[in-house]
Amino acid sequence: MxxxxxxxxxxxxxxxxxxxxxxxxxxxxxxxxxxxxxxxxxxxxxxxxxxxxxxxxxxxxxxxxxxxxxxxxxxxxxxxxxxxxxxxxxxxxxxxxxxxxxxxxxxxxxxxxxxxxxxxxxxxxxxxxxxxxxxxxxxxxxxxxxxxxxxxxxxxxxxxxxxxxxxxxxxxxxxxxxxxxxxxxxxxxxxxxxxxxxxxxxxxxxxxxxxxxxxxxxxxxxxxxxxxxxxxxxxxxxxxxxxxxxxxxxxxxRTVPIRTPGEGETTALVVTDRHDNIGMDAPARAIADQARASLLIDLGDDTSSGGKWEAFSINSLARAFNGFEIVAVAGNHDTGPFISKTMASEGFNVLDGKPIDIDGIRFLGSSDPRSSGLTAGYTGDESDSIAAIRKQDEALTKAVCDDGSVSVLIAHSPSAVKQAAASGCVDLVLTGHLHRQVGPDVVFGANGRNTVTLSTGSTGGAVYAFALGSKLRRPAQVAVVTFKDGRPVGVQPVDFSTGGQVTAQAYVPIVLSDR
Structure with missing residues (x-):
């Protein structure tokens, strides 16, 4: 050598x-x-x-x-x-x-x-x-x-x-x-x-x-x-x-009979107004599994004050729906940059007023521009909130009609999408904020097309902005949306009682207008 x-x-x-x-x-x-x-x-x-x-x-x-x-x-x-x-x-x-x-x-x-x-x-x-x-x-x-x-x-x-x-x-x-x-x-x-x-x-x-x-x-x-x-x-x-x-x-x-998707159909689960009640994440995921959903639609108010300490609520939702595509907007109780940034860091698709295609479905939406009495930046001036909501509605209406192919419009508050729903430029409008179910209702648009609107009740069972507790404070709700060829074809709300009962409402088909 x-x-x-x-x-x-x-x-x-x-x-x-x-x-x-x-x-x-x-x-x-x-x-x-x-x-x-x-x-x-x-x-x-x-x-x-x-x-x-x-x-x-x-x-x-x-x-x-x-x-x-x-x-x-x-x-x-x-x-x-x-x-x-x-x-x-x-x-x-x-x-x-x-x-x-x-x-x-x-x-x-x-x-x-x-x-x-x-x-x-x-x-x-x-x-x-x-x-x-x-x-x-x-x-x-x-x-x-x-x-x-x-x-x-x-x-x-x-x-x-x-x-x-x-x-x-x-x-x-x-x-x-x-x-x-x-x-x-x-x-x-x-x-x-x-x-x-x-x-x-x-x-x-x-x-x-x-x-x-x-x-x-x-x-x-x-x-x-x-x-x-x-x-x-x-x-x-x-x-x-x-x-x-x-x-x-x-x-x-896990035992509740939920309509499962037929041939060529997919499903999404809708949650809203969780207000820190991470206890509901596992039951919500169970409904998603029953419905064979692979998409989560989060309509905001995941927190009570938008504080940094409430990151646990977003962390919990992200873990509970690991592997799901998540489309989200922030609510008025999430006001401030922290919650939206935390959502984005966890992989949520946080909508900002521009259309986006997810799983073949075209979404559009934006976060609530208002503050609440519990969040930073609240002035107490109702006229400011009204003006902000009107401006959001005008912007969303223009965006959805200019695009012409949006299937689902999401916002936290129904007040933010009144003009958009009446325009007939979108198939389905999903909102929360009210903590009670309103709809599904059919709105006959000015352009001759129909739009279905649904406000889902509080998934956290919230009283005002508070839901975190060892049991449900009020009845809670999620909703299942069924899609085919990228367009919504039906909705099915699911109710959770304070006594621990889970009830699926009847599946409501959506009759689509020609585009």
Missing amino acids: NPSFKSNGVEVIALVLVAIVVGVPTALSTFEHSSRNVVIGAHNATVQPTFDGYATVDFGPVLPRMRVPANQPLGLGVDIDLGDSDVSDIDQLLARDALIASQPRGEIAKITGTLVDMARDAVLRGLGTAILSVLAIVLAWRAVGPDRRAAIRSHAVSPTRNQVIGGVAAGATGLAALILIAVPERPRTSADAIGEQWSKLTVVIPNLPADKVLDTVQISQGAASKGGAAVIEGAVTTYRTSVEFYGKLAKEA
């Missing part, structure tokens, strides 16, 4: 080992000591990865910490430090947290995505550090020249005492540099390292009903756990009530 080839092979292996020794510890340390500020549920929160195998939630000094097994590879876990919220009453705040925890998929996906982002950043830092280290060694090795390299190899075989001391010093200096690179900017203390003791929730609060999630929950021991036991028990009761009610409602929805 050529000696130079053998020498080059050894050098390559050495460089690979250097890259691994430098890059892997740097990436691991960077990841473990990373943190991100995110909004989780009703809180501003800080998320930090751990390797203790648990998802641990810190509620602050008043309440005990809680944890559940993360069940992830390599013992991966997460610490979640909950911060400020818009709610000052602790009982109300914990009740809200418990309701969100009863439908956790959206928030789990958000935390998982945050951890993935941190892991990617850590890997890139480790890779960059490894590349720089290898590059520095290669450049230094090349810079000394062939004669000096030969001498170094010779001395490496039989080093003198001073050379050994120098080599050790150089190695220690390099190791110190690596530690400075890899060590986090701030220290962190493991709860287990300071002797924190944990007990099962079922031990602290006896006589809890059997629940596969609650059975895995542990809480930290101390003054907070003793003082907060009653508050925690109330939150657990809220959680259990919500899980049971909406779980049974979803189960009931």
Whole structure:
């Protein structure tokens, strides 16, 4: 074998080992000591990865910490430090947290995505550090020249005492540099390292009903756990009530006879005015599955105030209808840029007054231009709201008639589409806002064509702008729309009662006018 080839092979292996020794510890340390500020549920929160195998939630000094097994590879876990919220009453705040925890998929996906982002950043830092280290060694090795390299190899075989001391010093200096690179900017203390003791929730609060999630929950021991036991028990009761009610409602929805699409037909599910009630997402999805729907039409007011803390509502809807195409507009209670941006970031097709083709169906619509008394920007001037709605109606009417081939027009409020419906330029107009069903009605257009209008009731069962609760506050509703050849051919509303019954109304065919 050529000696130079053998020498080059050894050098390559050495460089690979250097890259691994430098890059892997740097990436691991960077990841473990990373943190991100995110909004989780009703809180501003800080998320930090751990390797203790648990998802641990810190509620602050008043309440005990809680944890559940993360069940992830390599013992991966997460610490979640909950911060400020818009709610000052602790009982109300914990009740809200418990309701969100009863439908956790959206928030789990958000935390998982945050951890993935941190892991990617850590890997890139480790890779960059490894590349720089290898590059520095290669450049230094090349810079000394062939004669000096030969001498170094010779001395490496039989080093003198001073050379050994120098080599050790150089190695220690390099190791110190690596530690400075890899060590986090701030220290962190493991709860287990300071002797924190944990007990099962079922031990602290006896006589809890059997629940596969609650059975895995542990809480930290101390003054907070003793003082907060009653508050925690109330939150657990809220959680259990919500899980049971909406779980049974979803189960009931899976048995309701819904018209299924015939040959060449497709279906879409309509939701509106959820007002943060993520408990209804699973029952709504069950109806969509019964109807074999692959498209979701969201008519807005997914929140109560459009606040950042309400991102959980959009997260939940996105997770519940994962794999669906989603067409959406924001409502007057979603006012502000945050909710629309969150919808778009979750893959929703947020309509902006221009026609769009989705699954062969031509849609047009826009978000509600008004504010509500709970949202930022509200002035209380009714004339401003009336003028804004009229302007929206005029713009939508012009857009839908100029296009001439729009099948479905969507808006949050029926007031925003009165002229458009009367124009006869569209087959179907879908709205919400009223929290009650109106229609389906046929409007005879000025151009001789018919338009069908339908306002769907609140999917969240909302009272005013509030729907989040352990049970339905008011009856709720979704609607199924059937399409053929890109045009609507029928609608079927589905009702949910406060007692847990699910009833499908009769399917109503849509008689289309010639275009």
